[in-house]
Amino acid sequence: MKLVVENLTKNYGSKEVLDSVDFTFEEGKIYGLIGRNGSGKTTFFNALNDDIDIDSGKFYLGGEKLLNKDIGYVRATPNIPEFLTGREFLTFFLDINQEKIKNPKTIDEYFDMVQILREDQDKLMKEYSHGMKNKMQILIHIISNPNVLLLDEPLTSFDIVIQDEMKKLLKQIKKDHILIFSTHILEIAMDLCDEIVIIHNKKLELIEKKNLNQKEYKKKIIESLKDEKK
């Protein structure tokens, strides 16, 4: 299964953000998407997720047109229905997706997966911290098991223990998925991702590691990002 981006262009007024982007993402890999501020990472995600109108471009998944249901989008700011308790949200979510979810676990098992404590499970999510809301957001996307998972700066709000758990979880699910992970923290990207893609000069560019060691690879990524066309 491949996710093919063909000729994607997006402008905001006279400002070009993405210009005829062509790229192919492959199943079984975590892609780290890195770019400078304002380079268009979120725009790229929003375009894939059909949240914004694009000027041109087509997306295919396994040769077919990419559909909304193929994508899960974990946003930088978690948005979850705060009028529900964590348990109510999971109950509702599992209920309406029962036909789609293979080998469902119990609600408690799901809570354990992201370490939401017993005393918080029946609280309104309105009272959850940013990190807990983010856990719920990621959990829902992991359960719904979409083919493509877009993750916009997902780990920064977690403490280091949970960060580690989440990394393991993402590595576990990557086998049958395409994961695209955007971050500003190069260390997380290099540690977690199989490929590093930079968004640069309005294009996506794969930075190949080849025989470089971590230090040289890091230098190469930073140098590539600095080299901006005027």
Add this chain to the structure above:
Amino acid sequence: MISTLVSSFKIDMTYTINAFIYRLLHLPYFKEVFSTDLYKSKKAKKFVRILAIFCTLFRMFITKISYVFFIYFLIQILYSNVTSSLFFHVFFFLSMIGMFINTRILSVGRKKYYAVILMGMDAKKYTLAYYWFYTITNFITNLVALFILSMSLLSFGPLYAFIFALITVCLKTSGEVLNILFYQKTETLLVARNNYYFTILITFLLLAFLLPYIHMILPPSSYFLLSVVIFIFSLFSLVYLYHFNSYQKIYKKINTEKAIRSEENETAYQRQMALEIRKKDYKINEKKLKGKRGYDYFNTIFFLRHKVILSSSANLFSFVCFLLFGILILYALLNKEIQPEIYALIHHHFAIILIVMYFVNRGSIITQAMFYNCDRSMLTFNFYREKEVILNVFKQRLKTVSMVNLRPAFVIGLGLSILLILCSHSFSIHYLFMFLSVLMLSVFFSLHYLVIYYLLQPYNEYMEIKSFSYTIVSFFTYFLCYLAKDLTFSFPVFSILILIGTIIYIILALFLVYKFSEETFKLK
């Protein structure tokens, strides 16, 4: 000081001009024609600058003139005869209210935030520059407004116009100092303390409007002495303003980012506050969820957790309607001769019920709560944006919203039926039709609010209404109801029309929502 004023005006002006261009570029037609290059265009900016200066000046004078004339006509309504001394009396005490609660220096403001906090202008220079600007413009606009009033409706002459223009600015100066002293002592704003605020408001309103009823009016000659006293006070106040050195500290405390955001879009902020789930609703009755699954479960919890917001609004309306009809029924019972009139009135003007039901419907607040507390977050999940899911949730919501709105509709229908039976001394099957048509109208408008919400989704994340078409459709709906208000039908015909209309609308709505809302029901 002049240079401080000029540079702070420049900041204001840039903000006003850019905000104007921003709005222009978001209008349907203009965004096609113009590009963001407009921000760079010097000619366009010059044009907008002149326009903005003209509008500001125009607004200053118009506001003051309207204020003065408003007082005049208010007195006319209350006392039927306006004399100069009565006008002075009311005007003076209303200015006293302004002195306490209409403070410029301690008001929260975006402009202050930009100038003093963000760009680091000297707070004292900034305050004093603005103080003089407001004092001088206030004096001139007051003088002009009072002079116009004196020339047109009251002939008190230019001397009194001058004295009152002076009194108002001197009162304001003393008021600024009183507010600062209060803040220094209590660390809270006077206007933010409800008990003080309302005590001042009520006391001076009573002095302004109640004293004339018992023939106690300040004699015009007393204002000469008063103006001297107030003038001396304001001189002391001015000295204080020049010696006071903690403007910067106060500005930082009250002009916080949050305060600015709420000030920038007061309505959106108030709307957000009104939609917050109430603590009382955190715990819900689990029994009510028994046997419910999927969307029904989700929708039921939503309505249970918003019981206070949603039901209280509908219940309040039902209660008000209940009281109104109670009074009307009692009135009709006591005054038999009025009964035929009431009967005829209901019969001939029944179509007004369209407007009434449009306003009584709580659909607007319900869809706002749906968006703010539910869809705003749920729409970030792709499964929630699928056609079938949207339609399923829509159907569940239609049922519940209709149930909420049927409460006031039931009271109105019942009230009207009782009035008709009472005034005609008989029962007719037509009244049943009338009753049913009121209920159906309630369903119709519940559906209408929900449909336009799904097809136009007007809100952005901060609850600002961003869709122009939503405003147009809302206005158009009201306009249609208004046009139809003079139609006369018999009750059966009317109710059959409403029934057919509602059924067609339901079918059409389900089709439209299924077909289009995947595209339209999105986050802006």
